[in-house]
Amino acid sequence: MKTNIHVKNRVAIIGAGLTLFRRRLLETPQEMAWIASKKALEQAGMDFKDIDCVISGSAPDAFDGVHMKGEYYSEGAGGFGKLHFRVFVGGGTGVFVPIAGWWMVASGLCKKALIVAEEKMSSAADPHPQAVFRHIWDPLIEKMLGPNLIWIFALEMHRYMHKCGVSKEDIALVSVKNKANALDHPCAQAAAKISVEDVLKSEVLVYPVNRLDISPVSDGAAALVMVSEDVARRYTDNPIWVAGIGFNLDSYSWTNRELAYPLYLKKAADMAYKMAGIENPMKQIDVAEPYDPFDYKELHHMEGLGLAPRCKAAELTKEGVTQRDGDLPINPSGGLLGVGNPIAAAGLMKVAEIFWQLRGEAGRRQVKKPVYTGLAQAWGDLMQVGTVIILRR
Amino acid sequence: MSIYKLGGTPLSDEEFKKIIKEITRPNAKYLMSAGQAYSVFFEGLRRGKIIGTYCERCGMIYVPPKIFCPYCFITLDKWVEVADEGKVVTAVASYYSANMERLKEPQIVGIIKLDVPGRTFTSYRFPGLLHRICGASLDDVISQRIFDARVKARWRPPEERKGDINDIECFEVIKT
Ligand SMILES: [Zn+2]
Numbered sequence: 001m002k003t004n005i006h007v008k009n010r011v012a013i014i015g016a017g018l019t020l021f022r023r024r025l026l027e028t029p030q031e032m033a034w035i036a037s038k039k040a041l042e043q044a045g046m047d048f049k050d051i052d053c054v055i056s057g058s059a060p061d062a063f064d065g066v067h068m069k070g071e072y073y074s075e076g077a078g079g080f081g082k083l084h085f086r087v088f089v090g091g092g093t094g095v096f097v098p099i100a101g102w103w104m105v106a107s108g109l110c111k112k113a114l115i116v117a118e119e120k121m122s123s124a125a126d127p128h129p130q131a132v133f134r135h136i137w138d139p140l141i142e143k144m145l146g147p148n149l150i151w152i153f154a155l156e157m158h159r160y161m162h163k164c165g166v167s168k169e170d171i172a173l174v175s176v177k178n179k180a181n182a183l184d185h186p187c188a189q190a191a192a193k194i195s196v197e198d199v200l201k202s203e204v205l206v207y208p209v210n211r212l213d214i215s216p217v218s219d220g221a222a223a224l225v226m227v228s229e230d231v232a233r234r235y236t237d238n239p240i241w242v243a244g245i246g247f248n249l250d251s252y253s254w255t256n257r258e259l260a261y262p263l264y265l266k267k268a269a270d271m272a273y274k275m276a277g278i279e280n281p282m283k284q285i286d287v288a289e290p291y292d293p294f295d296y297k298e299l300h301h302m303e304g305l306g307l308a309p310r311c312k313a314a315e316l317t318k319e320g321v322t323q324r325d326g327d328l329p330i331n332p333s334g335g336l337l338g339v340g341n342p343i344a345a346a347g348l349m350k351v352a353e354i355f356w357q358l359r360g361e362a363g364r365r366q367v368k369k370p371v372y373t374g375l376a377q378a379w380g381d382l383m384q385v386g387t388v389i390i391l392r393r
Numbered sequence: 394m395s396i397y398k399l400g401g402t403p404l405s406d407e408e409f410k411k412i413i414k415e416i417t418r419p420n421a422k423y424l425m426s427a428g429q430a431y432s433v434f435f436e437g438l439r440r441g442k443i444i445g446t447y448c449e450r451c452g453m454i455y456v457p458p459k460i461f462c463p464y465c466f467i468t469l470d471k472w473v474e475v476a477d478e479g480k481v482v483t484a485v486a487s488y489y490s491a492n493m494e495r496l497k498e499p500q501i502v503g504i505i506k507l508d509v510p511g512r513t514f515t516s517y518r519f520p521g522l523l524h525r526i527c528g529a530s531l532d533d534v535i536s537q538r539i540f541d542a543r544v545k546a547r548w549r550p551p552e553e554r555k556g557d558i559n560d561i562e563c564f565e566v567i568k569t
Contacts, residue, residue, distance in 0.1 A: 140427055
């Protein structure tokens with residue numbers, strides 16, 4: 001590992017677990033955290049009593065309807081009597097949780113960390129979970145114009161289409177691919193065999209966004225076990241190393257900046273690449289899970305991550321490069337579009353997927369080519385934060 | 394491998410309704426103060442003017458205004474009036490309200506890059522406002538003719554203004 005920083009401990013992932021992702025689950029946030037944690041610990045060959053710190057993440061409290069929900073669900077993640085904290089960077093949270101786990105273990109503050117992300121969006125039932133997003137805007141100006149969340153995505157998508165000459169058909173290919181990939185994911189909520197035409201004919205929500213351009217509302221949880229190198233060697237012959245992490249925040253004033261290209265994500269990716277000794281990500285990243293709450297975001301993020309030249313991600317997609325059997329498989333899990341989008345848990349699901357891909361444990365989702373280095377990324381706040389993690393076997 | 398063992402109990406909408414134990418609507422009303430910068434901005438709107446602040450170090454003009462430059466980390470105290478005209482940098486047609494209720498007619502909204510006489514900005518940093526766009530059709534959006542269209546604020550009559558962003562009814566297309 002080439003690194004520009006000094007770490008006390010190299011950090012490995014040795015287990016991952018997920019609940020089902022569904023529109024409504026019976027389980028409470030505590031119970032979902034418990035199920036995902038148990039599965040991750042089971043794969044690691046550990047128990048809650050072995051863990052010395054619990055790092056968790058979840059999106060706005062307003063979804064679950066419990067303020068201080070980190071404190072509430074932490075009980076299900078075995079957080080008592082231990083170092084526990086919750087991190088939050090909006091939609092970027094899911095990948096930020098293992099980043100926070102990395103710094104806890106890398107610094108030597110703890111050696112055996114449980115990483116948990118949870119979201120119970122179904123609780124915000126009336127009128128619709130989307131209504132919670134009314135309260136993310138500048139309260140004094142933007143909120144008074146009555147926006148909904150899809151506005152900002154549509155505004156960004158249309159700007160990207162205009163600047164890069166990308167069509168709705170090109171973008172729909174991402175949704176088609178990811179929903180098909182998810183057919184092989186046992187936790188998937190929105191897996192389907194669909195066509196570009198299905199996407200274009202689905203209901204227009206905010207032009208240019210149609211219903212099938214968007215990931216669903218979901219309940220779900222995900223968990224990882226992250227440990228120091230000496231611990232990893234005791235528990236497994238097949239540890240997956242954290243090779244790099246990066247995160248970066250742009251201005252909350254999203255109407256004052258270029259939306260066609262995520263500069264903050266480039267900065268986050270550059271940080272992670274430097275740490276991992278990666279100079280040519282298009283060649284050196286074997287498989288990636290960029291954040292895809294909307295189909296255009298996969299293309300937008302591939303470009304921000306340097307996995308495609310600017311404005312060229314759609315072309316690569318058309319050529320089949322991003323398919324599971326392509327040269328650079330993108331979102332082999334099925335992504336948020338196919339597996340579902342319990343916000344923080346969805347980001348962490350992506351890290352779990354890269355972990356399983358690098359271990360050769362992704363089953364029917366396993367990409368065709370041999371993979372050594374993989375990347376997961378999430379994005380959020382008011383279209384202003386990028387979070388990146390690079391794993392290596 | 395047990396990692397693929399399914400976890401969780403999916404519910405249909407009907408099953409969900411049967412097991413609900415708590416229905417809660419937080420009754421929290423927020424009364425938010427406007428702050429130093431927006432107080433001036435809102436007073437400007439009442440007078441039919443769009444007012445921003447100016448950073449002498451990097452040259453950025455902030456609309457809506459800030460009392461600090463988040464890039465240069467300095468306090469801003471220079472006010473500047475910008476034009477009530479500009480160019481559309483992106484626009485969309487929404488069929489849903491803020492609460493996700495379906496609208497009969499799509500509402501066109503966009504980001505307007507405002508003109509500042511004698512100054513140009515890159516597409517990476519510029520004074521820009523989110524607002525409704527009027528005088529444009531759905532086809533103008535779909536065909537992308539709306540991009541770079543010149544728009545001008547349509548103000549509410551002075552006696553109807555309240556000193557908020559809705560004192561501007563919309564930005565009206567004056568040339569595509
Ligand atoms: Zn400045």
